[in-house]
Amino acid sequence: MSSATLERLSTLSLSVQQLSRLPRLLCTLPSPPSLRGTVRASDVPSLFREPYILTGYRPVGQDWRCYLLSLFQRHNESLNVWTHLLAVPLVLLRCWVFAGTWGLALDAASLPLCLYVASALTYLCFSAAAHLLQSHSELAHYSLFFLDYVGVSVYQYGCALAHYFYSSEPAWRESGVARLFLPGAAFLGWLSCAACCFAKFRYRRPYPPRRKVCQLIPTTLAYLLDISPVAHRLATGSWAEPAMTLHALQVAFFLLAALFFSCPVPERFFPGRCDIVGHGHQIFHLFLSLCTLCQLEALFEDFLACRRDVVQVHGEEHLLLACASFPLLVLCSALTAGAMRKSVQRRLGVRLD
Numbered sequence: 001m002s003s004a005t006l007e008r009l010s011t012l013s014l015s016v017q018q019l020s021r022l023p024r025l026l027c028t029l030p031s032p033p034s035l036r037g038t039v040r041a042s043d044v045p046s047l048f049r050e051p052y053i054l055t056g057y058r059p060v061g062q063d064w065r066c067y068l069l070s071l072f073q074r075h076n077e078s079l080n081v082w083t084h085l086l087a088v089p090l091v092l093l094r095c096w097v098f099a100g101t102w103g104l105a106l107d108a109a110s111l112p113l114c115l116y117v118a119s120a121l122t123y124l125c126f127s128a129a130a131h132l133l134q135s136h137s138e139l140a141h142y143s144l145f146f147l148d149y150v151g152v153s154v155y156q157y158g159c160a161l162a163h164y165f166y167s168s169e170p171a172w173r174e175s176g177v178a179r180l181f182l183p184g185a186a187f188l189g190w191l192s193c194a195a196c197c198f199a200k201f202r203y204r205r206p207y208p209p210r211r212k213v214c215q216l217i218p219t220t221l222a223y224l225l226d227i228s229p230v231a232h233r234l235a236t237g238s239w240a241e242p243a244m245t246l247h248a249l250q251v252a253f254f255l256l257a258a259l260f261f262s263c264p265v266p267e268r269f270f271p272g273r274c275d276i277v278g279h280g281h282q283i284f285h286l287f288l289s290l291c292t293l294c295q296l297e298a299l300f301e302d303f304l305a306c307r308r309d310v311v312q313v314h315g316e317e318h319l320l321l322a323c324a325s326f327p328l329l330v331l332c333s334a335l336t337a338g339a340m341r342k343s344v345q346r347r348l349g350v351r352l353d
């Protein structure tokens with residue numbers, strides 16, 4: 001027998017010895033945590049209670065892995081997680097098919113589209129993570145929802161970029177709104193994040209209506225500005241274009257989403273009956289995902305129609321500057337959320353002393 005064969009045999013016997021030790025090794029690993037059943041609203045601190053939702057709460061203070069595993073558990077956040085989580089593979093799949101069919105190079109013309117897709121994936125993932133993991137502790141609850149608001153601000157600017165460069169008409173671009181559009185969208189995107197974080201930090205449950213007003217004013221202003229190129233086109237453009245119906249659908253789905261975000265219906269009329277399926281926040285998530293999917297299709301149509309001229313029409317420098325503002329907005333929103341998290345930490349620390 002050659003020395004090479006002997007060497008291989010000894011390596012093999014070593015591997016078999018190591019494999020035989022594997023069951024003992026596995027026994028020493030910590031076993032996965034067991035999931036506890038859901039509890040009533042009165043069993044969780046008031047921060048975690050939602051109006052008119054009486055049951056289906058996950059107990060607070062479990063291991064992080066319990067909340068990860070609760071993805072497959074029936075609780076009152078399950079559909080809040082899945083309505084945004086399922087949209088992620090749908091967006092990715094649609095982009096993959098689009099890039100394969102039409103060819104998508106990472107050049108100046110496609111940069112706003114790529115940033116829009118990145119912004120949509122960011123808000124969907126941050127929102128799903130917030131709803132899945134927020135019950136861990138009070139600090140986790142605040143921190144994860146602050147992250148959710150960073151996702152909202154990033155998505156707002158992603159939409160603004162794509163609407164401005166692909167969906168606007170020449171007549172709208174000559175208006176005064178168009179001149180202020182991109183800096184205004186970036187500022188209102190940041191303001192939405194800051195106001196939502198502040199309202200979450202400032203007001204305690206049961207939340208006063210002022211909290212919703214504090215959240216809704218900047219987000220509504222941001223939406224009105226971000227959608228203005230599309231609204232102008234819907235009012236003046238030709239409905240023969242295939243993107244028009246998709247844009248009309250994205251606006252309709254967004255308005256429905258906003259309605260269910262603002263009012264706790266239908267649970268207000270059936271307290272305790274919509275705990276697991278059918279409460280307003282789930283319907284809000286569902287309509288927002290449908291809005292994003294229609295918006296993506298509309299933007300694909302608009303991008304195909306203008307991809308050859310977009311750099312020439314807007315100027316490469318202007319386009320790149322607008323896109324460079326995207327990471328700046330991410331940074332400003334993340335810093336704001338981080339500062340608010342520090343304030344929460346201080347407040348919780350003071351309360352614990």
Ligand SMILES: [Zn+2]
Pocket residue numbers: 080127131281285
């Ligand atoms: Zn949500």
